[in-house]
Amino acid sequence: MTLTQLEIFSLVAELRGFTAAATRLGIGQSAVSHAIKSLEQELGVELFRRHQSVVELSDIGQQLLLRARAMLGLANTLCQEAADARGMRRGTLRIGSFGPTSSMKLLPELLRRYRALHPGIEVHIDEGPDRQVIQWLDERRIDVGFVVLPEERFDTFMLMEDQMVALLPASHPLAAQASLSLKDLCNDPFVHTEAGSSELVTRLFNTARLTPNVRFRCSQLLSTLDVVRRGEAVSVVSEGSLPDDENPGYVARPLSPRVPRQIGLAVLDSRQASPATLAFIELARQP
Known part of the structure; x- marks a missing residue:
């Protein structure tokens, strides 16, 4: 063998x-x-x-x-x-990433700095929903993955915190409110995004014993934003995933009570992690 x-x-x-x-x-x-x-x-x-x-x-x-x-x-x-x-002149690092927060806002700068420090390390990136990254870690397809914390069965390292927000069409009657509850979002058609923190959104409604009126399921956040922008549904997404847009055509309002979301890196066992993986984690944790 x-x-x-x-x-x-x-x-x-x-x-x-x-x-x-x-x-x-x-x-x-x-x-x-x-x-x-x-x-x-x-x-x-x-x-x-x-x-x-x-x-x-x-x-x-x-x-x-x-x-x-x-x-x-x-x-x-x-x-x-x-x-x-x-x-560390040679080697491979396999990273799992999900959603705009990690793929577009955290990874680009991290990769730029990592490649400058370790140009001989070949970096592979796989992107998928948050639950897919967890599966890749379990199956050892990746060395390190961006995850929504907590994830008790992995060794994790917290990187950032934002919050979950309600997403409404700009013309929605509730758009003028400073914050919204999950119950406020159950009367309208709901669009569920499979990207990003889909598991967290599902868990929030289940914990509150509420059932959103899911009419749409989108695999990409941009599709979700477009559905909301057209006035066809409301949604719940993470604040950190939203693009910088002065006239987005939708409004984002904090949930009440506030729902924080923590993003971190996870490995199966940090004691067995490769030097390339540990170097990436160390760099990610630097201010």
Whole structure:
């Protein structure tokens, strides 16, 4: 068993295809098939179920995938520690990011400073909803992720705090109020954004035992803002995610009672984090 076999196995599982994995790796499909076949023969189990051009993990394959990713993560840490001894001249950092707050307001400046300090570190960024970043951390697909705190099962580092706000069309009758309750937002059509802090919004309404009249679900914040701007719905979003716009066509009002939102970085275990990951966290926490 080699790390190359495990890397190929992990990528085939992620992309659900031998051809897609071969394309990503820049090798022939026959090489991918041979690596998986050799691994299956060595382990004595079938890792995938083949369905024409699509493959799915077998039950034992799903169990072994978590182990394989853990081994690949530890191998990456070992390489990073060696690179650290050489001055971190080479290495890889995989970052998970969600929503405009982290992807547009926190990451750009962080990446600029990080690359200036560590130009030899190759940075990969995956973007998705907040719950997706949590899944990527659990599956070891990323080294560090931006998350909404608290997240008890990870080692976390708080970076910033903003608040959740009600979003209303500029012409809405409640737009003149200084603040709004969640109950105020249950009488109108509601647009739920899957990006950003979607889990937090759902949890807020559930805790208050309220059910918003969800008519729209948008995967991007800009689509959510457009729905509100057209007067078709109201919403709840984070204040830090809103773009700087002098005439947005909507109004944002604090929730009452105030609902703070904390954004931080999370890793599975800081004791096993690579030097490249720890350097990124240290830089992010600087004032």
